[in-house]
Amino acid sequence: MTQSKKNLEEVNIIIDEIFLDKSIKKHGNFLIPILQDIQESYRYLPEEFLIQVAERLQIPLIDVYGVATFYQSFGLIPKGEHIITICLGTACYIHGGTNMVDVLTKELNIKPGETTKDKKFTLETVNCLGCCAISPVMVIDNKIYGNLTRDKLRKVFYRFRENEEDLKQSEI
Amino acid sequence: MDNNFIKRTILICRGSGCNSMNAGIIHETLKKVIEEHNLLNQVEIKLTGCQGFCQYGPQLVVQPDNVLYVKLKPKDLNEIAEKHLKNNKIVKEFLYKDPKTGESIEKKDMIPFYSEQIPIIRKNCGIINPEEIDDYISVGGYDALKKVLNNYKPNEVIKELETSRLRGRGGGGFSTAMKWQFCLNNPSEIKYVIANGDEGDPGAFMDRSLLEADPHSVIEGMEICAYTIGASYGYLYVRAEYPLAIERLKIALAQAEEKGFLGENILGSDFNFKIELKKGAGAFVCGEETALMASIQGKRGMPRPRPPYPANSGLWGKPTNINNIKTYASIPPIILNGGKWFSSLGTKDASGTIVIALTGKINNSGLVEIPMGTTIRNLIYNIGGGIINNKKFKAIQTGGPSGGCIPEQFLDTPLDYQHLTDLGSIMGSGGFIVLDEDTCMVELARYFIKFTQNESCGKCTPCRIGTKRMLDILTKIVKGEGTIKDLEDLEKIANIVKNTSLCGLGQTAPNPVLTTIKYFRNEYEAHILNRKCPALVCENLIEYHIDQDLCTGCGLCKINCAVEAIEGEKKHLHNISQEICIKCGVCFSICSYKAIYKKTNEN
Numbered sequence: 001m002t003q004s005k006k007n008l009e010e011v012n013i014i015i016d017e018i019f020l021d022k023s024i025k026k027h028g029n030f031l032i033p034i035l036q037d038i039q040e041s042y043r044y045l046p047e048e049f050l051i052q053v054a055e056r057l058q059i060p061l062i063d064v065y066g067v068a069t070f071y072q073s074f075g076l077i078p079k080g081e082h083i084i085t086i087c088l089g090t091a092c093y094i095h096g097g098t099n100m101v102d103v104l105t106k107e108l109n110i111k112p113g114e115t116t117k118d119k120k121f122t123l124e125t126v127n128c129l130g131c132c133a134i135s136p137v138m139v140i141d142n143k144i145y146g147n148l149t150r151d152k153l154r155k156v157f158y159r160f161r162e163n164e165e166d167l168k169q170s171e172i
Numbered sequence: 173m174d175n176n177f178i179k180r181t182i183l184i185c186r187g188s189g190c191n192s193m194n195a196g197i198i199h200e201t202l203k204k205v206i207e208e209h210n211l212l213n214q215v216e217i218k219l220t221g222c223q224g225f226c227q228y229g230p231q232l233v234v235q236p237d238n239v240l241y242v243k244l245k246p247k248d249l250n251e252i253a254e255k256h257l258k259n260n261k262i263v264k265e266f267l268y269k270d271p272k273t274g275e276s277i278e279k280k281d282m283i284p285f286y287s288e289q290i291p292i293i294r295k296n297c298g299i300i301n302p303e304e305i306d307d308y309i310s311v312g313g314y315d316a317l318k319k320v321l322n323n324y325k326p327n328e329v330i331k332e333l334e335t336s337r338l339r340g341r342g343g344g345g346f347s348t349a350m351k352w353q354f355c356l357n358n359p360s361e362i363k364y365v366i367a368n369g370d371e372g373d374p375g376a377f378m379d380r381s382l383l384e385a386d387p388h389s390v391i392e393g394m395e396i397c398a399y400t401i402g403a404s405y406g407y408l409y410v411r412a413e414y415p416l417a418i419e420r421l422k423i424a425l426a427q428a429e430e431k432g433f434l435g436e437n438i439l440g441s442d443f444n445f446k447i448e449l450k451k452g453a454g455a456f457v458c459g460e461e462t463a464l465m466a467s468i469q470g471k472r473g474m475p476r477p478r479p480p481y482p483a484n485s486g487l488w489g490k491p492t493n494i495n496n497i498k499t500y501a502s503i504p505p506i507i508l509n510g511g512k513w514f515s516s517l518g519t520k521d522a523s524g525t526i527v528i529a530l531t532g533k534i535n536n537s538g539l540v541e542i543p544m545g546t547t548i549r550n551l552i553y554n555i556g557g558g559i560i561n562n563k564k565f566k567a568i569q570t571g572g573p574s575g576g577c578i579p580e581q582f583l584d585t586p587l588d589y590q591h592l593t594d595l596g597s598i599m600g601s602g603g604f605i606v607l608d609e610d611t612c613m614v615e616l617a618r619y620f621i622k623f624t625q626n627e628s629c630g631k632c633t634p635c636r637i638g639t640k641r642m643l644d645i646l647t648k649i650v651k652g653e654g655t656i657k658d659l660e661d662l663e664k665i666a667n668i669v670k671n672t673s674l675c676g677l678g679q680t681a682p683n684p685v686l687t688t689i690k691y692f693r694n695e696y697e698a699h700i701l702n703r704k705c706p707a708l709v710c711e712n713l714i715e716y717h718i719d720q721d722l723c724t725g726c727g728l729c730k731i732n733c734a735v736e737a738i739e740g741e742k743k744h745l746h747n748i749s750q751e752i753c754i755k756c757g758v759c760f761s762i763c764s765y766k767a768i769y770k771k772t773n774e775n
Contacts, residue, residue, distance in 0.1 A: 029468070029469050029470030029471075030470065032467070033451075036412075036451065063471075066472050067470065070455065070472040070473065070474075071453035071455050071473070073412055073453045074453065088374075089374030089375050090374045090375035090531075090569070090603075090605050090619070090620075091374075091531040091532055091605060093374075093619055094532060094533070094605070094607065094611060094616075099756075099757070099761075106734075126413060127374045127456065127623060128373065128374035128375060128376065128377075128413075129188075129413055130376065130377030130379075130380040130381075130413070132226075132375055132376075132529060132537065132603075133189055133226030133227045133229075133531055133537035133538050134192060134193060134226060134227070134229070135531070137192070142415060144188060146189070146193060149761075150758065150761070
């Protein structure tokens with residue numbers, strides 16, 4: 001079986017699971033939850049999957065594409081293995097959030113929205129994580145780091161890079 | 173029996189804020205410490221949601237002593253167990269210290285941050301375990317639902333809300349009783365209830381913390397609404413950026429269903445209601461009600477013109493009641509204590525309380541719930557503990573990117589919908605950001621317009637193009653390239669966008685620009701006429717210099733300068749070359765002797 005065929009089967013499983021979710025079946029619309037699941041599993045929405053979703057849901061591909069390009073959490077190009085998000089909400093912004101972006105732009109050699117060549121890291125910014133009291137804030141793979149300075153940020157990042165799997169945050 | 177055997181409960185804050193400051197490790201360590209000290213029979217450890225005082229996390233409260241310990245490290249717990257839990261001696265070292273007097277405050281309620289608060293919406297936050305429905309029930313949870321199902325006709329619920337004068341807590345401030353009445357009046361057999369938890373304003377975290385700390389209060393409020401208007405299906409829409417809130421809501425919904433508070437024949441009545449959790453996909457505009465509904469229907473989250481209002485034609489064209497989650501959380505206390513009680517709090521314009529996320533350059537950042545009508549001064553200087561490093565207050569920004577900046581001369585304004593609207597701002601959902609003298613108001617306006625420009629869905633022209641044009645002009649001004657004509661154009665475009673945009677996003681997007689021009693025109697003029705940034709923020713208009721008297725020649729700045737703009741021998745005065753300097757500010761923040769200073773352009 002080729003890789004892409006195998007993947008398409010996986011997408012069908014995702015679609016079937018959501019079809020089977022009774023609560024959605026009764027009242028809801030499937031498109032966004034399906035795309036969210038694909039995005040979570042593959043870190044982007046591959047073109048052939050979008051075609052498959054349109055076929056299965058019997059809606060025009062343009063509608064699927066329209067939704068896929070509207071929301072920030074969807075992407076049409078693969079994201080890195082780890083996603084680093086810098087908050088640029090107002091509180092983070094006035095406490096120097098843009099400095100944090102500068103540090104990581106330099107360390108990773110990519111701009112926000114881009115992914116490193118080795119596909120390890122994607123750098124993103126977000127408009128607010130609601131952790132304003134401990135601003136500026138960064139998130140690496142759902143773990144929040146607060147009260148950052150340039151130095152603290154570098155420390156956290158280096159430690160993460162060295163020991164990706166088992167990061168124990170101590171006195172940060 | 174002596175005092176040594178007081179049965180105590182330790183409430184440990186596990187909101188997102190504290191979690192990110194290692195509350196998880198504190199929690200685990202605490203369990204071990206309690207065991208090691210043989211206190212298992214005397215001390216119960218309870219996980220809670222956000223306790224509000226986020227700046228001082230990780231934190232815990234020892235009850236019944238009512239003692240709050242702040243900024244804890246794992247090693248501190250042994251001492252607390254040994255001294256406080258075993259020997260009833262409060263450990264002063266870990267108490268909150270008043271930033272003005274430096275004195276430690278023992279009792280939580282004596283801390284000004286807490287003493288002025290009247291928690292209604294947040295009454296259970298930080299007190300109950302959000303992952304245990306029994307905890308919610310033990311503080312009177314679902315009693316309001318029982319009361320309504322047993323004793324109230326739909327009309328009577330609305331009557332009670334009318335008496336309470338409750339207005340929507342999402343920002344618009346529309347009468348909740350009227351909204352529900354419209355939906356009730358509609359004869360349709362299918363109706364929907366939606367709770368809007370798509371808290372997108374940067375600088376706001378009231379909804380996140382409420383969902384993390386007391387999810388059942390929102391569920392109960394939605395149920396009472398569903399019963400009143402005659403709906404049997406509801407949606408709880410939450411931002412994808414709030415994973416912990418989503419997790420706790422999932423648990424809460426499952427537990428409510430298991431206990432018979434959700435589902436068929438709720439509490440033995442013929443009332444059926446189900447709630448589906450909807451995770452947002454990242455779009456600020458989805459906080460607007462028609463866009464939010466489009467998103468639930470699986471479409472691009474774009475708003476549509478109103479009328480028809482959701483009460484007549486909402487989700488899938490059916491009558492729909494949509495409220496902010498804080499509005500729903502206000503319902504159970506109103507039902508239990510009566511509309512009169514709620515109405516007695518606050519002002520003529522707005523009853524009850526307002527939940528505020530207080531952040532920015534303020535000593536006590538966190539969540540507060542205060543009666544409507546509290547003055548801004550009281551909020552900042554008493555509850556908030558004043559400005560960080562005793563700097564000068566410049567403005568308070570309310571209502572996020574839809575709101576405005578309120579300057580010093582209005583510090584004694586009472587907080588309610590009308591007063592804030594009169595000043596050109598809005599109440600919004602409650603994100604308040606305090607700005608000090610180091611904030612450039614022009615740059616701040618640019619920041620907000622960049623945000624709304626980015627989040628504009630592009631459907632209507634004024635918002636799509638107007639925000640872009642405003643951003644262009646503001647960018648020009650902060651670079652020192654603006655003209656007085658630009659300022660006139662900016663004001664004109666702002667007014668057009670405000671008056672002609674399709675939805676709330678565009679209609680309110682110019683507020684930060686209009687209020688900063690109104691109250692801080694001198695700052696705009698300084699940027700334009702003198703090419704100066706008085707707050708020393710805008711890169712193009714400032715220079716970094718080294719103070720000859722303070723520089724010790726340590727060389728720290730030189731090593732850290734990325735562009736090698738700093739020269740000087742070790743132990744001799746250093747100097748910054750203005751031609752090479754890119755104004756990144758690293759040297760300024762790194763210098764141990766505060767020898768580096770900023771000044772605005774000479775010419």
